[in-house]
Amino acid sequence: MTNPNKNKARILIVDDEKMNIKVLVDLLKDDYSLVLARSGEQALKFSFQNPPPDLILLDVIMPEMAGYEVIKQLKENDLTKEIPVIFVTALSSIEDEELGLKLGAVDYITKPFSPPIVKMRIRNHLRFVHQHKLLDKLAYLDALTEIPNRRRFDEVFQKEFARATRNGTPLSIGMVDVDFFKQYNDHYGHAMGDRTLQAIAGALENALKRPGDMVARYGGEEFVLILPETNGDAEQVSERARCAVLALNIPHIYSTVSKCVSVSIGIITFYPTKILSSAPSAASVMEQADRNLYIAKQNGRNRVVATVMGD
Ligand SMILES: [Mg+2]
The missing domain is CATH 3.40.50.2300 (Response regulator)
Incomplete structure (x- = not known):
């Protein structure tokens, strides 16, 4: 009724x-x-x-x-x-x-x-x-993928960063980049490219299970993960996210690392309590996540590179 x-x-x-x-x-x-x-x-x-x-x-x-x-x-x-x-x-x-x-x-x-x-x-x-x-x-929504946008990410990140610093709890930030996306767009067309980004956004969102975890579109073919209070499992969660994208089984014959669309992820876990001398800034946490993504790309793509800051 x-x-x-x-x-x-x-x-x-x-x-x-x-x-x-x-x-x-x-x-x-x-x-x-x-x-x-x-x-x-x-x-x-x-x-x-x-x-x-x-x-x-x-x-x-x-x-x-x-x-x-x-x-x-x-x-x-x-x-x-x-x-x-x-x-x-x-x-x-x-x-x-x-x-x-x-x-x-x-x-x-x-x-x-x-x-x-x-x-x-x-x-x-x-x-x-x-x-x-x-x-x-x-x-606060990305128009294409309907997940949180960069603006929303910036706000949540500032809030979570402050909370982690105040409470001494770990915080993980992951940068996600679609492998050979330019080649994908060039060969399959932008309409397919858009649909693929939508599917990836959905897969990443489903891979995050805990309340408080968030995936946002960072821009272009880049996504970003926020995982508050991760205790050593940030790498596992990222690995799950990477596999979720592969499991979409979207053919990408122009990728040299996989037959299907894949992503590379660089993730950093920041432990505020372990930092003795100079506390890192929010910007340096982002830089480190970016650097890990770069290393993941250098090491062959379709993989996760995870490090810990403050060890
Ligand atoms: Mg009255």
């Missing part, structure tokens, strides 16, 4: 007065999936549900916990801080409105309100949220 509410935006309506809730429910129930809360405590509870509401209509004046306190708590938490909040209130002084907006509300609707205007404002805010989410997603 299909759920008619499945694709509807979820709106959390918070008001301590039944009548106020009823007015908003009548106005919005046909277009949205509604969640109702009668107090600030309930509102917070429902905001942390999964999936979270897409928008919150929040009454300012409520006994026990006022709307201002609810929004403060929502904005302090990473899980809820992005949910747009519209204050709905009988208060109408400029100061109240200013305070509401200062606390992070996206809009302020005063009662008694005009139903069509409320409807339109809600629709506009939801449209903005939708577009924002879409842009966010697109900005």
Whole structure:
């Protein structure tokens, strides 16, 4: 059975007065999936549900916990801080409105309100949220392979590098390059080249099993692996990734190292705790991964070269 509410935006309506809730429910129930809360405590509870509401209509004046306190708590938490909040209130002084907006509300609707205007404002805010989410997603995806892109990699790498340094945990970075890809493109054409890159991206992604592991497209025919907290198994994981690409069995008669499309991988594991004198920079970790890739190419391609930094 299909759920008619499945694709509807979820709106959390918070008001301590039944009548106020009823007015908003009548106005919005046909277009949205509604969640109702009668107090600030309930509102917070429902905001942390999964999936979270897409928008919150929040009454300012409520006994026990006022709307201002609810929004403060929502904005302090990473899980809820992005949910747009519209204050709905009988208060109408400029100061109240200013305070509401200062606390992070996206809009302020005063009662008694005009139903069509409320409807339109809600629709506009939801449209903005939708577009924002879409842009966010697109900005971090590689358009061809639909895996994380270079930009996403840079962000995750900086974060994981800082985390490894802070916690003293190992971090492995692998550079992956498709062997004889120029020859592949020249002979099979760019459309086939693109399809092959898509297949390789999928194979690499499937080869990484642990949560936190990531493969991104670095550019051209280069991919990059991030494996946080690897304990001596970075080489094994890379080997699995290399074999996964071979197992695609994509013919490449212009490769001199294999009958099928293959990759070379250079991987570096960085142990922050083992470094005594000068800690390496994020850039030097990347350089070392690149150097290992170069050695893998020099040694005949279709292989993994793994080293450890800080030994
Ligand atoms: Mg009230």
